[in-house]
Amino acid sequence: MDLEVKIRGLMMDPATNMPVVVLKDVASDSVMPIWVGIFEFNAIFNEIDKSVASRPMTHDLLRNMIQNLNAELDRVVINDLKDNTFFAALWLTQQGEQVVVDARPSDAIALALRYDCPIYVNESVMHAARLNLGGPADGPSAEQLRGWLQGLNDEDLGRYKM
Template identity: 30%
Template sequence: MIGLDVLGIRLVSPEEPPVLLLQEQGGSRCLPIWIGNIEAAAIAVALEGEPPQRPMTHDLLASVVDLLGDGVGEAGAVRITRMHDGVYDAVLLVGGHEIPARPSDCVAIAVRLGWPMECPVALMDQVGVEVEESSTDEVEAFRAFLDTVNADDFEDE
């Protein structure tokens, strides 16, 4: 297994979904995972370490999952397990259980709880890409985007 760290969230263009970059620890390759705007915002908020005024869905889920882990005396972890037809699979490892979930949700929880993240070496060899150093302009652009959206922007038509 390869340990992973959140390198950041990138915006290719305003029309494209955000890309979550998970970098291999001690290496230069990343797993690029396209995620939704809501999940990107949830991860970005957690990375900033600023607690919300009211718990959001990922905060609630992190609290519940943390209780499950504490009940057996162990912390949890996240494993990005595979990619099939362009879609990544992941699991939360907690309390001796593997709970299938979207990678973006797993990362949002892991960042909140300080849990380690990992993937199989074969997955990184299959889809890992070299990524240049992040630009502060992209981070600022994403923050500006977050400042302009509200919940109504995500309603189904």
């Protein structure tokens, strides 16, 4: 079963100084962090902030290609977690047929924002991520991260809160 999530906020991990997208289950208080690269973080932030570049950025290009191929992005699903790496899929419809494309979660989230389509996390992934809150190997412990995520408030998220 897939759980619908929303972006709760964008932050910098205080221990590793790496960007984090914090996803929250819409039906509960469960949150799940995903560490992303700085370029993907910027792509997500720029779409949330509605910043417009003079030329199409990579995720805008992908959106334009999907549209010009007469397809529609229906949803994205973060569907697996292996060795502290998340996996995702883009669910598209083209000419009445369902097409599923493998993607990095950060790219999938950036596209979902551009399409205003739902983001889901597989229930087993959410459960595993809650139990295994593991960022980079040299980062904080799972208990430290759990406490940090559960204690998030709007001031912590600053201008990146959703």
